[in-house]
Amino acid sequence: MSSTNTRPYESIPSRKVAFIGLGVMGYPMAGHLALAGHQVTVYNRSSAKAAGWCKEFAATPGPASGATPKLAAAGADIVFCCVGNDDDLRSVVLGPDGAFAGMKKGAIFVDHTTASANVARELYAEAQKLGLQFIDAPVSGGQAGAQNGALTVMCGGDTVAFDAVKPAGMAFSKAFTLMGQSGAGQLTKMVNQICIAGLVQGLSEAVAFGQKAGLDVNQVLDVIGKGAAQSWQLDNRGKTMVADKFDFGFAVDWMRKDLGLVLDEAKRNGARLPVTALVDQFYADVQAMGGQRWDTSSLIKRLK
Template identity: 65%
Template sequence: MAKVAFLGLGVMGYPMAGHLQAKGHEVTVYNRTGAKAEAWAAEHGGRAVATPAAAAEGCDFVMACVGNDDDLRAVCLGETGAFAGMKPGAIFVDHTTVSAAVTRELSAVAAEAGLGFVDAPVSGGQAGAENGVLSVMCGGNQAAYDAAEPVIAAYAKICRRLGESGAGQITKMCNQIAIAGLVQGLAESLHFAEKAGLSISDVVEVISQGAAGSWQMANRYKTMEADTFEFGFAVDWMRKDLGICLDTANETGASLPVTALVDQFYKDVQKMGGGRWDTSSLIARLRKLG
Protein backbone atom coordinates (compact mmCIF):
# COMPACT_ATOMS: atom_id res chain seq x y z
CA MET A 1 0.00 0.00 0.00
CA ALA A 2 1.20 3.51 -0.79
CA LYS A 3 0.85 7.07 0.42
CA VAL A 4 -1.13 8.79 -2.33
CA ALA A 5 -2.32 12.34 -2.96
CA PHE A 6 -5.29 13.01 -5.24
CA LEU A 7 -5.75 16.48 -6.73
CA GLY A 8 -9.16 17.34 -8.18
CA LEU A 9 -12.43 15.87 -6.93
CA GLY A 10 -14.85 16.35 -9.80
CA VAL A 11 -17.25 13.72 -11.09
CA MET A 12 -14.26 11.55 -12.02
CA GLY A 13 -11.72 12.32 -9.32
CA TYR A 14 -14.08 12.00 -6.36
CA PRO A 15 -14.86 8.29 -6.91
CA MET A 16 -11.34 7.51 -8.17
CA ALA A 17 -9.85 8.81 -4.94
CA GLY A 18 -12.46 6.80 -3.06
CA HIS A 19 -11.33 3.57 -4.74
CA LEU A 20 -7.74 4.27 -3.70
CA GLN A 21 -8.78 4.68 -0.08
CA ALA A 22 -10.98 1.58 -0.25
CA LYS A 23 -8.04 -0.47 -1.54
CA GLY A 24 -6.05 0.42 1.55
CA HIS A 25 -3.88 3.26 0.28
CA GLU A 26 -3.32 6.23 2.57
CA VAL A 27 -4.98 9.06 0.65
CA THR A 28 -4.73 12.83 1.05
CA VAL A 29 -6.94 14.97 -1.16
CA TYR A 30 -6.93 18.52 -2.48
CA ASN A 31 -9.71 20.30 -4.35
CA ARG A 32 -9.93 23.92 -5.47
CA THR A 33 -13.24 24.12 -3.59
CA GLY A 34 -12.11 23.06 -0.13
CA ALA A 35 -15.57 22.07 1.07
CA LYS A 36 -15.64 19.24 -1.44
CA ALA A 37 -12.33 17.89 -0.17
CA GLU A 38 -13.64 18.02 3.39
CA ALA A 39 -16.79 16.18 2.32
CA TRP A 40 -14.69 13.49 0.62
CA ALA A 41 -12.58 13.05 3.75
CA ALA A 42 -15.68 12.77 5.91
CA GLU A 43 -17.11 10.11 3.60
CA HIS A 44 -13.98 8.06 2.94
CA GLY A 45 -11.81 8.62 5.98
CA GLY A 46 -8.87 10.22 4.22
CA ARG A 47 -7.33 13.62 4.85
CA ALA A 48 -8.10 16.95 3.15
CA VAL A 49 -5.54 19.75 2.87
CA ALA A 50 -5.46 23.29 1.51
CA THR A 51 -2.81 23.15 -1.23
CA PRO A 52 -1.44 20.67 -3.77
CA ALA A 53 2.00 20.95 -2.16
CA ALA A 54 0.58 20.00 1.23
CA ALA A 55 -1.25 17.03 -0.31
CA ALA A 56 1.91 15.83 -2.06
CA GLU A 57 4.19 16.06 0.94
CA GLY A 58 5.63 12.65 1.84
CA CYS A 59 3.56 10.82 -0.80
CA ASP A 60 4.83 8.11 -3.11
CA PHE A 61 2.31 9.01 -5.82
CA VAL A 62 0.38 12.15 -6.68
CA MET A 63 -2.65 11.66 -8.94
CA ALA A 64 -4.41 14.58 -10.64
CA CYS A 65 -7.72 14.88 -12.49
CA VAL A 66 -8.44 18.54 -13.15
CA GLY A 67 -9.90 20.55 -16.03
CA ASN A 68 -7.45 21.69 -18.69
CA ASP A 69 -3.84 22.67 -19.46
CA ASP A 70 -3.91 25.76 -17.26
CA ASP A 71 -5.53 23.91 -14.35
CA LEU A 72 -2.86 21.24 -14.57
CA ARG A 73 -0.03 23.78 -14.55
CA ALA A 74 -1.65 25.47 -11.54
CA VAL A 75 -1.69 22.29 -9.43
CA CYS A 76 1.83 21.28 -10.48
CA LEU A 77 3.89 24.47 -10.43
CA GLY A 78 4.72 27.29 -8.04
CA GLU A 79 5.30 27.42 -4.30
CA THR A 80 1.99 25.73 -3.51
CA GLY A 81 2.07 23.33 -6.47
CA ALA A 82 2.46 19.60 -6.11
CA PHE A 83 6.00 19.48 -7.49
CA ALA A 84 7.15 21.72 -4.62
CA GLY A 85 5.88 19.23 -2.05
CA MET A 86 6.92 15.98 -3.68
CA LYS A 87 9.88 14.00 -2.39
CA PRO A 88 12.63 12.89 -4.79
CA GLY A 89 11.60 9.76 -6.66
CA ALA A 90 7.87 10.31 -6.17
CA ILE A 91 5.69 9.89 -9.25
CA PHE A 92 3.07 12.29 -10.60
CA VAL A 93 0.21 10.59 -12.49
CA ASP A 94 -1.96 12.90 -14.55
CA HIS A 95 -5.45 11.63 -15.37
CA THR A 96 -6.56 14.93 -16.92
CA THR A 97 -7.23 15.07 -20.64
CA VAL A 98 -4.82 17.79 -21.78
CA SER A 99 -2.55 18.56 -24.72
CA ALA A 100 0.50 16.39 -25.33
CA ALA A 101 2.49 19.64 -25.34
CA VAL A 102 1.72 20.52 -21.71
CA THR A 103 2.34 16.89 -20.76
CA ARG A 104 5.84 16.99 -22.24
CA GLU A 105 6.48 20.40 -20.68
CA LEU A 106 5.56 19.26 -17.17
CA SER A 107 7.26 15.90 -17.59
CA ALA A 108 10.52 17.74 -18.33
CA VAL A 109 10.09 19.96 -15.27
CA ALA A 110 9.41 16.90 -13.14
CA ALA A 111 12.49 15.10 -14.45
CA GLU A 112 14.70 18.07 -13.56
CA ALA A 113 13.34 17.87 -10.02
CA GLY A 114 14.02 14.14 -9.75
CA LEU A 115 10.33 13.20 -10.07
CA GLY A 116 8.54 10.67 -12.25
CA PHE A 117 5.68 11.72 -14.51
CA VAL A 118 3.07 9.52 -16.20
CA ASP A 119 0.34 10.93 -18.45
CA ALA A 120 -2.64 8.65 -17.87
CA PRO A 121 -5.92 10.03 -19.28
CA VAL A 122 -8.96 7.85 -18.78
CA SER A 123 -12.06 6.73 -20.65
CA GLY A 124 -15.26 5.28 -19.24
CA GLY A 125 -17.02 8.36 -17.94
CA GLN A 126 -18.54 8.96 -14.54
CA ALA A 127 -20.00 5.46 -14.39
CA GLY A 128 -16.61 3.94 -15.12
CA ALA A 129 -15.02 6.01 -12.37
CA GLU A 130 -17.73 5.11 -9.86
CA ASN A 131 -17.51 1.40 -10.67
CA GLY A 132 -13.71 1.32 -10.84
CA VAL A 133 -13.60 0.08 -14.45
CA LEU A 134 -11.86 2.88 -16.34
CA SER A 135 -9.65 2.39 -19.38
CA VAL A 136 -6.35 4.11 -18.64
CA MET A 137 -3.94 4.99 -21.46
CA CYS A 138 -0.44 5.95 -20.37
CA GLY A 139 2.73 7.58 -21.59
CA GLY A 140 6.05 8.13 -19.88
CA ASN A 141 9.12 6.39 -18.58
CA GLN A 142 8.73 2.60 -18.33
CA ALA A 143 9.99 2.44 -14.75
CA ALA A 144 7.61 5.19 -13.60
CA TYR A 145 4.71 3.43 -15.31
CA ASP A 146 5.62 0.06 -13.79
CA ALA A 147 5.62 1.63 -10.32
CA ALA A 148 2.33 3.48 -10.83
CA GLU A 149 0.31 0.75 -12.55
CA PRO A 150 -0.53 -1.25 -9.37
CA VAL A 151 -1.91 1.95 -7.80
CA ILE A 152 -3.88 2.92 -10.90
CA ALA A 153 -5.37 -0.59 -10.81
CA ALA A 154 -7.64 0.57 -7.96
CA TYR A 155 -10.00 2.08 -10.54
CA ALA A 156 -8.91 0.56 -13.86
CA LYS A 157 -10.40 -2.18 -16.00
CA ILE A 158 -7.39 -1.92 -18.31
CA CYS A 159 -4.19 0.10 -18.02
CA ARG A 160 -1.53 0.17 -20.72
CA ARG A 161 1.62 2.14 -21.53
CA LEU A 162 1.60 3.27 -25.17
CA GLY A 163 4.98 4.98 -25.32
CA GLU A 164 6.99 7.91 -23.99
CA SER A 165 5.64 11.13 -22.51
CA GLY A 166 2.53 12.33 -24.35
CA ALA A 167 1.61 8.93 -25.78
CA GLY A 168 -1.25 8.55 -23.30
CA GLN A 169 -2.72 11.90 -24.33
CA ILE A 170 -2.40 11.09 -28.03
CA THR A 171 -4.24 7.81 -27.40
CA LYS A 172 -7.00 9.67 -25.54
CA MET A 173 -7.34 11.89 -28.61
CA CYS A 174 -7.82 8.74 -30.69
CA ASN A 175 -10.56 7.74 -28.24
CA GLN A 176 -12.40 11.06 -28.54
CA ILE A 177 -12.07 11.11 -32.34
CA ALA A 178 -13.66 7.65 -32.51
CA ILE A 179 -16.47 8.62 -30.14
CA ALA A 180 -17.32 11.85 -31.98
CA GLY A 181 -18.17 10.17 -35.25
CA LEU A 182 -19.85 7.24 -33.55
CA VAL A 183 -22.24 9.37 -31.48
CA GLN A 184 -23.20 11.46 -34.51
CA GLY A 185 -23.88 8.28 -36.48
CA LEU A 186 -26.00 6.89 -33.66
CA ALA A 187 -27.93 10.16 -33.34
CA GLU A 188 -28.64 10.17 -37.08
CA SER A 189 -29.72 6.51 -37.01
CA LEU A 190 -32.19 7.00 -34.16
CA HIS A 191 -33.49 10.26 -35.63
CA PHE A 192 -33.99 8.54 -38.99
CA ALA A 193 -35.95 5.69 -37.34
CA GLU A 194 -38.03 8.22 -35.44
CA LYS A 195 -38.91 10.24 -38.54
CA ALA A 196 -39.81 7.03 -40.41
CA GLY A 197 -42.31 6.12 -37.71
CA LEU A 198 -40.44 3.13 -36.34
CA SER A 199 -39.97 2.20 -32.68
CA ILE A 200 -36.44 3.16 -31.62
CA SER A 201 -36.40 0.36 -29.06
CA ASP A 202 -37.40 -2.23 -31.65
CA VAL A 203 -34.83 -0.97 -34.15
CA VAL A 204 -32.03 -0.98 -31.59
CA GLU A 205 -32.94 -4.46 -30.38
CA VAL A 206 -32.24 -5.75 -33.87
CA ILE A 207 -29.34 -3.63 -35.13
CA SER A 208 -27.43 -3.71 -31.82
CA GLN A 209 -26.90 -7.44 -32.31
CA GLY A 210 -25.05 -6.86 -35.58
CA ALA A 211 -22.20 -4.70 -36.83
CA ALA A 212 -23.89 -1.46 -35.70
CA GLY A 213 -23.75 -2.40 -32.03
CA SER A 214 -21.67 -0.21 -29.69
CA TRP A 215 -21.30 0.85 -26.08
CA GLN A 216 -22.94 4.15 -26.93
CA MET A 217 -25.93 2.40 -28.46
CA ALA A 218 -26.38 0.00 -25.56
CA ASN A 219 -26.00 2.65 -22.86
CA ARG A 220 -27.49 5.80 -24.41
CA TYR A 221 -30.30 4.93 -26.82
CA LYS A 222 -33.00 4.94 -24.14
CA THR A 223 -32.03 8.35 -22.79
CA MET A 224 -31.64 9.69 -26.34
CA GLU A 225 -35.14 8.45 -27.15
CA ALA A 226 -36.43 10.15 -24.01
CA ASP A 227 -34.64 13.41 -24.92
CA THR A 228 -32.83 13.32 -21.58
CA PHE A 229 -29.16 14.25 -21.47
CA GLU A 230 -28.07 14.24 -17.84
CA PHE A 231 -25.66 11.32 -18.10
CA GLY A 232 -21.98 11.00 -18.82
CA PHE A 233 -19.52 13.40 -20.39
CA ALA A 234 -20.59 17.03 -20.92
CA VAL A 235 -20.59 18.74 -24.32
CA ASP A 236 -18.39 21.57 -22.96
CA TRP A 237 -15.69 19.06 -22.04
CA MET A 238 -16.03 17.21 -25.32
CA ARG A 239 -15.46 20.42 -27.26
CA LYS A 240 -12.37 21.08 -25.16
CA ASP A 241 -11.06 17.61 -26.02
CA LEU A 242 -11.93 17.88 -29.72
CA GLY A 243 -10.17 21.23 -29.84
CA ILE A 244 -7.02 19.50 -28.60
CA CYS A 245 -7.48 16.80 -31.26
CA LEU A 246 -7.88 19.33 -34.05
CA ASP A 247 -4.92 21.43 -32.91
CA THR A 248 -2.74 18.33 -32.77
CA ALA A 249 -3.96 17.23 -36.19
CA ASN A 250 -2.83 20.57 -37.60
CA GLU A 251 0.60 20.01 -36.07
CA THR A 252 0.96 16.44 -37.33
CA GLY A 253 -0.73 16.81 -40.71
CA ALA A 254 -3.52 14.36 -39.89
CA SER A 255 -6.87 14.85 -41.63
CA LEU A 256 -9.94 14.84 -39.34
CA PRO A 257 -12.89 16.02 -41.44
CA VAL A 258 -15.59 14.16 -39.49
CA THR A 259 -14.17 15.27 -36.15
CA ALA A 260 -14.13 18.89 -37.31
CA LEU A 261 -17.73 18.63 -38.47
CA VAL A 262 -18.99 17.01 -35.26
CA ASP A 263 -17.15 19.65 -33.23
CA GLN A 264 -19.28 22.27 -35.00
CA PHE A 265 -22.42 20.23 -34.30
CA TYR A 266 -21.50 20.29 -30.60
CA LYS A 267 -21.07 24.06 -30.92
CA ASP A 268 -24.67 24.17 -32.13
CA VAL A 269 -25.72 22.18 -29.04
CA GLN A 270 -23.94 24.72 -26.84
CA LYS A 271 -25.89 27.51 -28.56
CA MET A 272 -29.07 25.59 -27.67
CA GLY A 273 -28.05 25.85 -24.00
CA GLY A 274 -26.75 22.29 -23.89
CA GLY A 275 -23.19 22.84 -22.79
CA ARG A 276 -23.71 20.70 -19.71
CA TRP A 277 -25.77 18.06 -21.52
CA ASP A 278 -24.02 14.78 -22.18
CA THR A 279 -22.50 14.06 -25.58
CA SER A 280 -25.48 12.01 -26.80
CA SER A 281 -27.39 15.30 -27.07
CA LEU A 282 -26.38 15.50 -30.74
CA ILE A 283 -29.82 14.00 -31.40
CA ALA A 284 -31.43 17.10 -29.85
CA ARG A 285 -29.79 19.18 -32.57
CA LEU A 286 -31.25 16.93 -35.27
CA ARG A 287 -34.71 17.14 -33.72
CA LYS A 288 -34.47 20.91 -33.68
CA LEU A 289 -33.57 20.92 -37.36
CA GLY A 290 -36.64 18.77 -38.00
Protein backbone atom coordinates in the same frame (compact mmCIF):
# COMPACT_ATOMS: atom_id res chain seq x y z
CA MET B 1 -20.24 6.10 -4.04
CA SER B 2 -19.83 5.34 -0.37
CA SER B 3 -17.28 3.73 1.88
CA THR B 4 -19.46 0.60 1.91
CA ASN B 5 -18.48 -0.09 -1.71
CA THR B 6 -17.80 -3.81 -2.10
CA ARG B 7 -15.63 -3.76 -5.23
CA PRO B 8 -12.98 -6.50 -4.81
CA TYR B 9 -9.40 -5.19 -4.75
CA GLU B 10 -6.28 -7.16 -5.47
CA SER B 11 -3.99 -7.62 -2.51
CA ILE B 12 -1.34 -4.96 -3.13
CA PRO B 13 1.01 -3.14 -0.78
CA SER B 14 -0.39 0.01 0.77
CA ARG B 15 1.18 3.18 -0.61
CA LYS B 16 1.18 6.76 0.59
CA VAL B 17 -0.61 8.66 -2.16
CA ALA B 18 -2.16 12.05 -2.82
CA PHE B 19 -5.08 12.93 -5.08
CA ILE B 20 -5.45 16.46 -6.48
CA GLY B 21 -8.85 17.41 -7.90
CA LEU B 22 -12.07 15.98 -6.46
CA GLY B 23 -14.49 16.60 -9.31
CA VAL B 24 -16.99 14.11 -10.70
CA MET B 25 -14.09 11.86 -11.72
CA GLY B 26 -11.46 12.52 -9.06
CA TYR B 27 -13.73 12.15 -6.04
CA PRO B 28 -14.63 8.49 -6.68
CA MET B 29 -11.16 7.67 -8.04
CA ALA B 30 -9.60 8.88 -4.80
CA GLY B 31 -12.24 6.93 -2.92
CA HIS B 32 -11.27 3.68 -4.62
CA LEU B 33 -7.64 4.28 -3.65
CA ALA B 34 -8.72 4.71 -0.02
CA LEU B 35 -10.93 1.63 -0.13
CA ALA B 36 -8.03 -0.37 -1.54
CA GLY B 37 -6.08 0.40 1.63
CA HIS B 38 -3.82 3.21 0.48
CA GLN B 39 -3.10 6.17 2.75
CA VAL B 40 -4.66 9.04 0.81
CA THR B 41 -4.22 12.79 1.19
CA VAL B 42 -6.50 14.91 -0.98
CA TYR B 43 -6.54 18.47 -2.30
CA ASN B 44 -9.36 20.37 -3.97
CA ARG B 45 -9.82 24.08 -4.71
CA SER B 46 -13.04 23.87 -2.70
CA SER B 47 -11.94 22.86 0.79
CA ALA B 48 -15.53 21.83 1.56
CA LYS B 49 -15.32 19.13 -1.11
CA ALA B 50 -12.05 17.85 0.38
CA ALA B 51 -13.58 17.87 3.87
CA GLY B 52 -16.59 15.93 2.59
CA TRP B 53 -14.33 13.35 1.01
CA CYS B 54 -12.38 12.93 4.26
CA LYS B 55 -15.61 12.46 6.19
CA GLU B 56 -16.92 9.85 3.75
CA PHE B 57 -13.72 7.81 3.78
CA ALA B 58 -12.79 8.31 7.43
CA ALA B 59 -12.75 4.55 8.04
CA THR B 60 -9.80 4.11 5.68
CA PRO B 61 -6.17 4.56 6.79
CA GLY B 62 -5.16 8.16 7.27
CA PRO B 63 -7.35 10.26 4.94
CA ALA B 64 -6.45 13.92 5.21
CA SER B 65 -6.82 17.19 3.37
CA GLY B 66 -3.87 19.29 2.23
CA ALA B 67 -4.31 23.07 2.22
CA THR B 68 -2.25 23.35 -0.99
CA PRO B 69 -1.14 20.90 -3.68
CA LYS B 70 2.37 21.17 -2.20
CA LEU B 71 1.20 20.10 1.25
CA ALA B 72 -1.01 17.33 -0.13
CA ALA B 73 1.89 15.92 -2.14
CA ALA B 74 4.42 16.04 0.71
CA GLY B 75 5.80 12.59 1.43
CA ALA B 76 3.61 10.80 -1.12
CA ASP B 77 4.99 7.96 -3.21
CA ILE B 78 2.46 8.72 -5.96
CA VAL B 79 0.49 11.91 -6.64
CA PHE B 80 -2.63 11.41 -8.77
CA CYS B 81 -4.36 14.38 -10.38
CA CYS B 82 -7.55 15.02 -12.34
CA VAL B 83 -8.38 18.66 -13.11
CA GLY B 84 -9.95 20.59 -15.98
CA ASN B 85 -7.42 21.61 -18.61
CA ASP B 86 -3.79 22.54 -19.34
CA ASP B 87 -3.89 25.76 -17.32
CA ASP B 88 -5.56 24.08 -14.33
CA LEU B 89 -2.93 21.38 -14.46
CA ARG B 90 -0.02 23.84 -14.49
CA SER B 91 -1.60 25.74 -11.60
CA VAL B 92 -1.62 22.69 -9.30
CA VAL B 93 1.75 21.31 -10.41
CA LEU B 94 4.08 24.30 -10.78
CA GLY B 95 5.00 27.24 -8.56
CA PRO B 96 5.84 27.51 -4.86
CA ASP B 97 2.55 25.90 -3.77
CA GLY B 98 2.40 23.35 -6.59
CA ALA B 99 2.68 19.61 -6.16
CA PHE B 100 6.19 19.40 -7.62
CA ALA B 101 7.43 21.71 -4.85
CA GLY B 102 6.26 19.26 -2.19
CA MET B 103 7.12 15.92 -3.77
CA LYS B 104 10.05 13.87 -2.52
CA LYS B 105 12.80 12.73 -4.88
CA GLY B 106 11.72 9.76 -6.98
CA ALA B 107 7.99 10.29 -6.41
CA ILE B 108 5.68 9.89 -9.38
CA PHE B 109 3.02 12.34 -10.58
CA VAL B 110 0.19 10.68 -12.52
CA ASP B 111 -2.05 13.08 -14.45
CA HIS B 112 -5.53 11.85 -15.35
CA THR B 113 -6.62 15.20 -16.84
CA THR B 114 -7.53 15.15 -20.52
CA ALA B 115 -4.98 17.72 -21.63
CA SER B 116 -2.62 18.41 -24.51
CA ALA B 117 0.31 16.20 -25.41
CA ASN B 118 2.44 19.35 -25.25
CA VAL B 119 1.72 20.03 -21.58
CA ALA B 120 2.39 16.39 -20.79
CA ARG B 121 5.83 16.62 -22.38
CA GLU B 122 6.47 19.98 -20.70
CA LEU B 123 5.69 18.64 -17.23
CA TYR B 124 7.57 15.41 -17.88
CA ALA B 125 10.68 17.45 -18.68
CA GLU B 126 10.22 19.62 -15.59
CA ALA B 127 9.76 16.55 -13.40
CA GLN B 128 12.99 15.06 -14.73
CA LYS B 129 14.89 18.21 -13.77
CA LEU B 130 13.60 17.87 -10.20
CA GLY B 131 14.33 14.16 -9.81
CA LEU B 132 10.64 13.27 -10.15
CA GLN B 133 8.63 11.13 -12.58
CA PHE B 134 5.58 12.15 -14.63
CA ILE B 135 3.00 9.93 -16.33
CA ASP B 136 0.22 11.34 -18.54
CA ALA B 137 -2.75 9.05 -17.99
CA PRO B 138 -6.09 10.32 -19.36
CA VAL B 139 -9.09 8.07 -18.80
CA SER B 140 -12.14 6.82 -20.65
CA GLY B 141 -15.31 5.50 -19.07
CA GLY B 142 -16.93 8.66 -17.76
CA GLN B 143 -18.43 9.30 -14.35
CA ALA B 144 -19.97 5.82 -14.19
CA GLY B 145 -16.59 4.24 -14.89
CA ALA B 146 -15.00 6.30 -12.13
CA GLN B 147 -17.71 5.39 -9.64
CA ASN B 148 -17.56 1.69 -10.53
CA GLY B 149 -13.76 1.54 -10.56
CA ALA B 150 -13.83 0.47 -14.20
CA LEU B 151 -11.93 3.17 -16.10
CA THR B 152 -9.69 2.59 -19.09
CA VAL B 153 -6.41 4.45 -18.54
CA MET B 154 -4.03 5.34 -21.40
CA CYS B 155 -0.53 6.19 -20.21
CA GLY B 156 2.55 7.89 -21.59
CA GLY B 157 5.94 7.95 -19.85
CA ASP B 158 8.79 5.77 -18.65
CA THR B 159 8.29 2.04 -18.13
CA VAL B 160 9.80 1.95 -14.63
CA ALA B 161 7.48 4.72 -13.39
CA PHE B 162 4.47 3.13 -15.09
CA ASP B 163 5.18 -0.25 -13.51
CA ALA B 164 5.42 1.41 -10.09
CA VAL B 165 2.03 3.15 -10.33
CA LYS B 166 -0.06 0.51 -12.13
CA PRO B 167 -0.89 -1.64 -9.05
CA ALA B 168 -2.33 1.39 -7.25
CA GLY B 169 -4.03 2.72 -10.39
CA MET B 170 -5.89 -0.55 -10.87
CA ALA B 171 -7.96 0.39 -7.80
CA PHE B 172 -10.15 2.49 -10.11
CA SER B 173 -9.39 0.87 -13.49
CA LYS B 174 -10.26 -2.15 -15.58
CA ALA B 175 -7.31 -1.46 -17.89
CA PHE B 176 -4.16 0.57 -17.19
CA THR B 177 -1.90 0.49 -20.24
CA LEU B 178 1.40 2.10 -21.26
CA MET B 179 1.00 3.46 -24.80
CA GLY B 180 4.49 4.91 -25.31
CA GLN B 181 6.67 7.79 -24.25
CA SER B 182 5.49 11.05 -22.66
CA GLY B 183 2.42 12.41 -24.44
CA ALA B 184 1.33 9.04 -25.84
CA GLY B 185 -1.46 8.74 -23.29
CA GLN B 186 -2.96 12.07 -24.32
CA LEU B 187 -2.64 11.22 -28.01
CA THR B 188 -4.42 7.91 -27.43
CA LYS B 189 -7.25 9.73 -25.64
CA MET B 190 -7.54 11.98 -28.71
CA VAL B 191 -7.99 8.89 -30.91
CA ASN B 192 -10.71 7.78 -28.47
CA GLN B 193 -12.57 11.09 -28.74
CA ILE B 194 -12.35 11.11 -32.55
CA CYS B 195 -14.04 7.69 -32.57
CA ILE B 196 -16.75 8.78 -30.16
CA ALA B 197 -17.56 11.98 -32.08
CA GLY B 198 -18.18 10.09 -35.30
CA LEU B 199 -20.10 7.28 -33.59
CA VAL B 200 -22.46 9.63 -31.75
CA GLN B 201 -23.24 11.63 -34.89
CA GLY B 202 -23.92 8.44 -36.83
CA LEU B 203 -26.14 7.10 -34.06
CA SER B 204 -27.99 10.43 -33.89
CA GLU B 205 -28.74 10.35 -37.60
CA ALA B 206 -29.81 6.70 -37.41
CA VAL B 207 -32.22 7.25 -34.52
CA ALA B 208 -33.67 10.40 -36.12
CA PHE B 209 -34.09 8.58 -39.43
CA GLY B 210 -35.84 5.65 -37.75
CA GLN B 211 -38.23 7.99 -35.98
CA LYS B 212 -39.06 9.83 -39.22
CA ALA B 213 -39.66 6.46 -40.86
CA GLY B 214 -42.22 5.54 -38.21
CA LEU B 215 -40.29 2.58 -36.81
CA ASP B 216 -40.26 1.36 -33.23
CA VAL B 217 -36.73 2.65 -32.75
CA ASN B 218 -36.15 0.88 -29.43
CA GLN B 219 -36.90 -2.40 -31.17
CA VAL B 220 -34.65 -1.39 -34.05
CA LEU B 221 -31.81 -0.73 -31.60
CA ASP B 222 -32.34 -4.13 -29.97
CA VAL B 223 -32.07 -5.83 -33.35
CA ILE B 224 -29.14 -3.94 -34.87
CA GLY B 225 -27.33 -4.05 -31.54
CA LYS B 226 -26.87 -7.78 -32.13
CA GLY B 227 -25.08 -7.17 -35.44
CA ALA B 228 -22.30 -5.13 -36.99
CA ALA B 229 -23.79 -1.79 -35.85
CA GLN B 230 -23.27 -2.64 -32.18
CA SER B 231 -21.22 -0.17 -30.14
CA TRP B 232 -20.94 1.12 -26.58
CA GLN B 233 -22.74 4.28 -27.67
CA LEU B 234 -25.64 2.30 -29.15
CA ASP B 235 -25.92 0.07 -26.08
CA ASN B 236 -25.71 2.88 -23.53
CA ARG B 237 -27.09 5.96 -25.30
CA GLY B 238 -29.42 4.78 -28.05
CA LYS B 239 -32.59 4.41 -25.97
CA THR B 240 -31.96 7.55 -23.92
CA MET B 241 -31.69 9.43 -27.22
CA VAL B 242 -35.07 7.99 -28.25
CA ALA B 243 -36.45 9.13 -24.87
CA ASP B 244 -34.95 12.62 -25.30
CA LYS B 245 -32.98 12.33 -22.03
CA PHE B 246 -29.62 14.05 -21.76
CA ASP B 247 -29.25 15.23 -18.14
CA PHE B 248 -26.36 12.88 -17.32
CA GLY B 249 -23.10 11.61 -18.71
CA PHE B 250 -20.21 13.39 -20.44
CA ALA B 251 -21.04 17.07 -20.95
CA VAL B 252 -20.98 18.76 -24.34
CA ASP B 253 -18.69 21.48 -22.93
CA TRP B 254 -16.13 18.82 -21.99
CA MET B 255 -16.35 17.17 -25.40
CA ARG B 256 -15.76 20.49 -27.14
CA LYS B 257 -12.70 21.04 -24.97
CA ASP B 258 -11.42 17.61 -25.91
CA LEU B 259 -12.13 18.06 -29.61
CA GLY B 260 -10.32 21.40 -29.48
CA LEU B 261 -7.24 19.54 -28.28
CA VAL B 262 -7.69 17.01 -31.08
CA LEU B 263 -8.01 19.65 -33.79
CA ASP B 264 -5.02 21.60 -32.47
CA GLU B 265 -2.90 18.44 -32.53
CA ALA B 266 -4.11 17.65 -36.06
CA LYS B 267 -2.86 21.04 -37.22
CA ARG B 268 0.56 20.15 -35.85
CA ASN B 269 0.80 16.61 -37.22
CA GLY B 270 -1.02 17.12 -40.52
CA ALA B 271 -3.86 14.64 -39.88
CA ARG B 272 -7.04 15.29 -41.86
CA LEU B 273 -10.15 15.20 -39.67
CA PRO B 274 -13.09 16.47 -41.76
CA VAL B 275 -15.80 14.55 -39.87
CA THR B 276 -14.38 15.44 -36.45
CA ALA B 277 -14.22 19.14 -37.37
CA LEU B 278 -17.83 19.01 -38.56
CA VAL B 279 -19.08 17.25 -35.43
CA ASP B 280 -17.23 19.82 -33.31
CA GLN B 281 -19.32 22.51 -35.00
CA PHE B 282 -22.47 20.46 -34.43
CA TYR B 283 -21.61 20.45 -30.72
CA ALA B 284 -21.28 24.24 -30.92
CA ASP B 285 -24.87 24.28 -32.20
CA VAL B 286 -25.96 22.21 -29.17
CA GLN B 287 -24.18 24.67 -26.88
CA ALA B 288 -26.10 27.52 -28.55
CA MET B 289 -29.32 25.61 -27.80
CA GLY B 290 -28.45 25.72 -24.08
CA GLY B 291 -27.04 22.21 -23.96
CA GLN B 292 -23.62 22.95 -22.50
CA ARG B 293 -24.08 20.37 -19.75
CA TRP B 294 -26.13 17.86 -21.70
CA ASP B 295 -24.62 14.47 -22.46
CA THR B 296 -22.76 14.18 -25.76
CA SER B 297 -25.61 12.07 -27.16
CA SER B 298 -27.62 15.32 -27.34
CA LEU B 299 -26.28 15.77 -30.89
CA ILE B 300 -29.64 14.33 -31.95
CA LYS B 301 -31.35 17.52 -30.70
CA ARG B 302 -30.06 19.30 -33.83
CA LEU B 303 -31.98 16.87 -36.02
CA LYS B 304 -35.43 17.28 -34.45
